Amino acid sequence: MTQATQIGTQLTPAAKAFIRRMSRFAAGAEAGFRLVVAPGGCCGFATTFDLVRGPEASDVVWECEGLRIFLGPESRRFLDGATVDFLETRSHTGFVITTDGPAPGACVPLSKLVSIESLVDGQRNQNGRASHGAGS
Numbered sequence: 001m002t003q004a005t006q007i008g009t010q011l012t013p014a015a016k017a018f019i020r021r022m023s024r025f026a027a028g029a030e031a032g033f034r035l036v037v038a039p040g041g042c043c044g045f046a047t048t049f050d051l052v053r054g055p056e057a058s059d060v061v062w063e064c065e066g067l068r069i070f071l072g073p074e075s076r077r078f079l080d081g082a083t084v085d086f087l088e089t090r091s092h093t094g095f096v097i098t099t100d101g102p103a104p105g106a107c108v109p110l111s112k113l114v115s116i117e118s119l120v121d122g123q124r125n126q127n128g129r130a131s132h133g134a135g136s
Helices: 014-023 072-078 116-120
Strands: 031-040 043-052 060-064 067-071 082-089 093-098
Touching: 014 031, 014 043, 014 067, 031 072, 043 093, 067 072, 067 082
Parallel strands: 031 067
Antiparallel strands: 031 043, 060 067, 082 093
16 A cells, blocks of 8 residues: 655635535545646646546655545646645636645736727728737
């Protein structure tokens, strides 16, 4: 049996409830919930999850209040010091990762700021529309 590790990540009650609900369908003593976290999306992280029969060789097994969560090395790095929440609303269902600093790959740091003047007084292109930014 793989040894469990404690990590510096917080699970909200909603995240725990979702993982617990899903984990009821896991079969076997080594089974658990694999959470994969990667950079991407406008919130900064993309997540996927699955129920698996056991951890991969490079996985960390995180036990939290009876839950077995498997994290790969990259996922563990992204979750270090983060809070994992689970949201179920009409417009969004899924994990939400909150960190103290900017998330890798978030849209905000990559956004280009434009002046209000360029939006109001932008040059007109051939279609009669305002041009905003290079190559428009």
